[in-house]
Every structure is written in C-alpha cells, then in structure tokens.
Amino acid sequence: MEDEVDRLVAAWRRERPDLDVEPLEVLSRVSRLARHLDRARRLAFSEHGLEPWEFDVLTALRRAGTPYQLSPGQLLTQTLVTSGTMTNRIDRLAKKGLVERLPDPSDRRGVLVRLTDEGRDRADQALAGLLDQERAILAELSRTQRGELAGLLRQLTAPFDNIPG
Amino acid sequence: MEDEVDRLVAAWRRERPDLDVEPLEVLSRVSRLARHLDRARRLAFSEHGLEPWEFDVLTALRRAGTPYQLSPGQLLTQTLVTSGTMTNRIDRLAKKGLVERLPDPSDRRGVLVRLTDEGRDRADQALAGLLDQERAILAELSRTQRGELAGLLRQLTAPFDNIPG
DNA sequence: ATCGGCTTTCTTGACATCGAGATACCGGTC
DNA sequence: GACCGGTATCTCGATGTCAAGAAAGCCGAT
Known part of the structure; x- marks a missing residue:
C-alpha cells in the first residue's frame, strides 16, 4: 500500500534527481504519523473531557x-x-x-x-x-x-x- | 541504550500492572521523536531564514x-x-x-x-x-x-x- | 431552468505555545 | 559572611493554530 510519503519522495526524485532524499522515507513518515496521531488523540480524549496537553x-x-x-x-x-x-x-x-x-x-x-x-x-x-x-x-x-x-x-x-x- | 519511553513504560507497568501498555512502545516513540525533529528542524531552517511551516x-x-x-x-x-x-x-x-x-x-x-x-x-x-x-x-x-x-x-x-x- | 447538496476558500475569535527576560534562591569560594 | 555562577520558576508580548461558520460557485437530478 502506497502512502503520501511515497508520492512525496517520487516527486522529489523527479524534480531534484541530483539529491539523495532517502532520509525522508523515514523521518517524513515519523512527522506525518505523529500529526495523524495528534488528531486521533484529540478525538479520543474529548470523550473524557480532556485536551491532549492536559x-x-x-x-x-x-x-x-x-x-x-x-x-x-x-x-x-x-x-x-x-x-x-x-x-x-x-x-x-x-x-x-x-x-x-x-x-x-x-x-x-x-x-x-x-x-x-x-x-x-x-x-x-x-x-x-x-x-x-x-x-x-x-x-x-x-x-x-x-x-x-x-x-x-x-x-x-x-x-x-x-x-x- | 535506554530512552525516555523505556522509563515511561516501566513506570506504567509499576503503577498500572493491570493494563497492557505495549502500544506506547511504538506510538509514544513516534510522537516524541517527531517533537525532537521539530526542534532540530527549526534550528536548521533558521540558518536559511525560514520557519518550518514556511x-x-x-x-x-x-x-x-x-x-x-x-x-x-x-x-x-x-x-x-x-x-x-x-x-x-x-x-x-x-x-x-x-x-x-x-x-x-x-x-x-x-x-x-x-x-x-x-x-x-x-x-x-x-x-x-x-x-x-x-x-x-x-x-x-x-x-x-x-x-x-x-x-x-x-x-x-x-x-x-x-x-x- | 432551478433547486439543493456539495466543494472550496476565507473570516473570526479563542487559545496554546514559544522565547527572552525577570526574580528568587542555592551552593561553593574567597 | 559577601560574592557569584548556576538553577528553578514565572511573566509578558508576539504569533500560529484550530474550530466553526460564512460566502461563493459547481453540478446532478428533477
């Protein structure tokens, strides 16, 4: 299954074939996944009347x-x-x-x-x-x-x- | 090498031995690593006069x-x-x-x-x-x-x- | 043709975060 | 016993983000 980072990396290879963008395969996924988790958590916590920071x-x-x-x-x-x-x-x-x-x-x-x-x-x-x-x-x-x-x-x-x- | 999540998980196992906290081994690391990356990026970009969001x-x-x-x-x-x-x-x-x-x-x-x-x-x-x-x-x-x-x-x-x- | 639902973008107000500096205190040194 | 670098917490102003809703336009069904 493809994800948004696969598309992102493919785009960079097309636009900047001179660069080695392999690091993004790992670290962009980490950042994006964290962002998705934040959103999911916000929903889960709202059922308990709490904010993520709380x-x-x-x-x-x-x-x-x-x-x-x-x-x-x-x-x-x-x-x-x-x-x-x-x-x-x-x-x-x-x-x-x-x-x-x-x-x-x-x-x-x-x-x-x-x-x-x-x-x-x-x-x-x-x-x-x-x-x-x-x-x-x-x-x-x-x-x-x-x-x-x-x-x-x-x-x-x-x-x-x-x-x- | 131990990290902060190892300490976090150990603490939960001591305080709430009734719960299965295995999911935190993966997802808390993702969130914390993303936070560290944010900080590192902010530094790297400031040399180019850019904010991460930019x-x-x-x-x-x-x-x-x-x-x-x-x-x-x-x-x-x-x-x-x-x-x-x-x-x-x-x-x-x-x-x-x-x-x-x-x-x-x-x-x-x-x-x-x-x-x-x-x-x-x-x-x-x-x-x-x-x-x-x-x-x-x-x-x-x-x-x-x-x-x-x-x-x-x-x-x-x-x-x-x-x-x- | 026109109606209603769906998209797309922007507006607004509340709020959480950051960064830098201020204040108070500790502990060791001379 | 006064100094001084280091530490702990708080203050303050600027800023970025979110959620909800408004405004405008698209498109299919009737």
Missing part, C-alpha cells in the same frame, strides 16, 4: 506514583515543552481542580505539582481509552513487527533523550 | 514541478493543517514575496498558489540543509535498518493517508 501532564504525574507529585522542571523533560508553557498549563489545571501547587520543602525556589483525586481518576480513564485506540492503529502489524519497530525507533530517540537536547 | 508550504509547491502551483486544498492534504491555517500561511508567504495567488481559470471558487523565483530558491536551499541534518540523525541505523523502518512506518501511515482522514 493528558500529558496528568499522566506524567500519575506515573510518578504516590504521592503523585513532580516539580515543574521534571514535567518539562517529560513533555518537551518550554517552561513558560508549563507554568501556563499548571495554572489552568489547578483552576480546574485537577492538580494543586505545593511549596517544595527542601528548596524554596521550587514548587511541587500534585495530582488531585479527580485528576488521577481522569488520567486513568483517558489512558484506558487511548490504549484501546492505539491498539486498533497498531493492528496493522504483527506482534513481531511491533517489537522491531519499537527497537528501531529507540535507536533514534535515545540520543535525543540522553544527551542534553 | 518550508512545508514552499516545498509542497516546489515538488509539484513547473509551473510550481497548487490549490490551497491540495496544500491542505500535504501539510495536514486546517483551511484557516493555510489561508493565513499563504497570506504571510505572499506578503514576503515567496508565493503569489492567482485565480483558478477553470473554477471560479478556486485559487492557485504559485511559487515565485525567490520562493523556489529558498526552498531548494533549505531542503539541502534539511537532508544533511536528517542523514546525521539516521546514521544510527544501517541502510538495511532504515529500509525496514520505512516499510513498517508505511504500514501505519497508509490507512491515514488513503482513507479520508
């Missing part, structure tokens, strides 16, 4: 385990947004009662963001919904193929995640 | 071949943005003199967006720079692995690209 923050806290709290800085590295954005997100989530801000007892510059009970429930519900949707998307591949794909992607993401990026 | 539109027109023109609707399907966004992008590119708007001779509702000579040059320069950067990122993988990865990703993107999404 999900990202709430689940980061949920994963941290009891007492479900992290510093804004830790949330930054997990969600790949800037500090200004995170401040704004925490404000809005706090206003909705899904998280609360606490002073960090060991560092007076610092803040801890804690999930409320309602925030935790919402995160759990939305996660279950998301996993169902993602399983459906991945049904295109066999279990073995999914493992291979995960491994190959890990090789590309690891440098970004481990070197200060 | 690159997306200009190269779509460049790929179309002489006379380098497409309708806004065709640009939508290639760039995965909404129509309001595309109108805005065309406005700004036209103001910078990189594209121009022409009436579609065969459909009076329609418009054709055409690349100017300067727009074409800028697109060509930025593309070369992008490919260099992407080649460096993909050096983590062998030629064979890149082919496998492209093939697996195609299986996931094809349904989105071919069914009305």
Whole structure:
C-alpha cells in the first residue's frame, strides 16, 4: 500500500534527481504519523473531557506514583515543552481542580505539582481509552513487527533523550 | 541504550500492572521523536531564514514541478493543517514575496498558489540543509535498518493517508 | 431552468505555545 | 559572611493554530 510519503519522495526524485532524499522515507513518515496521531488523540480524549496537553501532564504525574507529585522542571523533560508553557498549563489545571501547587520543602525556589483525586481518576480513564485506540492503529502489524519497530525507533530517540537536547 | 519511553513504560507497568501498555512502545516513540525533529528542524531552517511551516508550504509547491502551483486544498492534504491555517500561511508567504495567488481559470471558487523565483530558491536551499541534518540523525541505523523502518512506518501511515482522514 | 447538496476558500475569535527576560534562591569560594 | 555562577520558576508580548461558520460557485437530478 502506497502512502503520501511515497508520492512525496517520487516527486522529489523527479524534480531534484541530483539529491539523495532517502532520509525522508523515514523521518517524513515519523512527522506525518505523529500529526495523524495528534488528531486521533484529540478525538479520543474529548470523550473524557480532556485536551491532549492536559493528558500529558496528568499522566506524567500519575506515573510518578504516590504521592503523585513532580516539580515543574521534571514535567518539562517529560513533555518537551518550554517552561513558560508549563507554568501556563499548571495554572489552568489547578483552576480546574485537577492538580494543586505545593511549596517544595527542601528548596524554596521550587514548587511541587500534585495530582488531585479527580485528576488521577481522569488520567486513568483517558489512558484506558487511548490504549484501546492505539491498539486498533497498531493492528496493522504483527506482534513481531511491533517489537522491531519499537527497537528501531529507540535507536533514534535515545540520543535525543540522553544527551542534553 | 535506554530512552525516555523505556522509563515511561516501566513506570506504567509499576503503577498500572493491570493494563497492557505495549502500544506506547511504538506510538509514544513516534510522537516524541517527531517533537525532537521539530526542534532540530527549526534550528536548521533558521540558518536559511525560514520557519518550518514556511518550508512545508514552499516545498509542497516546489515538488509539484513547473509551473510550481497548487490549490490551497491540495496544500491542505500535504501539510495536514486546517483551511484557516493555510489561508493565513499563504497570506504571510505572499506578503514576503515567496508565493503569489492567482485565480483558478477553470473554477471560479478556486485559487492557485504559485511559487515565485525567490520562493523556489529558498526552498531548494533549505531542503539541502534539511537532508544533511536528517542523514546525521539516521546514521544510527544501517541502510538495511532504515529500509525496514520505512516499510513498517508505511504500514501505519497508509490507512491515514488513503482513507479520508 | 432551478433547486439543493456539495466543494472550496476565507473570516473570526479563542487559545496554546514559544522565547527572552525577570526574580528568587542555592551552593561553593574567597 | 559577601560574592557569584548556576538553577528553578514565572511573566509578558508576539504569533500560529484550530474550530466553526460564512460566502461563493459547481453540478446532478428533477
């Protein structure tokens, strides 16, 4: 089955036969797939009354385990947004009662963001919904193929995640 | 080498051992890698005085071949943005003199967006720079692995690209 | 001919993001 | 015990995106 990137690559080979556009076969697919996933997620979450960005923050806290709290800085590295954005997100989530801000007892510059009970429930519900949707998307591949794909992607993401990026 | 998604999945298995979080091994990596790529591209393009969104539109027109023109609707399907966004992008590119708007001779509702000579040059320069950067990122993988990865990703993107999404 | 449904593009208002700078605080050094 | 580079968070203005709907024109069926 052909996809939009096949057409894109064919077009470049026709227009710029002097260039090696092989990298696009991988990385353009990554970008486009991510964009499709964003849209699909937005739909899935709207059934639970959450925006994708809300999900990202709430689940980061949920994963941290009891007492479900992290510093804004830790949330930054997990969600790949800037500090200004995170401040704004925490404000809005706090206003909705899904998280609360606490002073960090060991560092007076610092803040801890804690999930409320309602925030935790919402995160759990939305996660279950998301996993169902993602399983459906991945049904295109066999279990073995999914493992291979995960491994190959890990090789590309690891440098970004481990070197200060 | 471990990446952030390995840590994320391990955390979920600890916090929610009742859930099957295997889908995240693939799709969270896709989303996170796309985010890293966005940042890297922004840097690469800034050397050519272009924003990523400008690159997306200009190269779509460049790929179309002489006379380098497409309708806004065709640009939508290639760039995965909404129509309001595309109108805005065309406005700004036209103001910078990189594209121009022409009436579609065969459909009076329609418009054709055409690349100017300067727009074409800028697109060509930025593309070369992008490919260099992407080649460096993909050096983590062998030629064979890149082919496998492209093939697996195609299986996931094809349904989105071919069914009305 | 004309009606109604469908496309295509643009308009509008709300909103989330970024980047740079400001502020407060930490920890080690002299 | 005062300094100083580094760190953590927040503030602010500019900007890009989205969703929904408006306006204009196309086309097939009656």
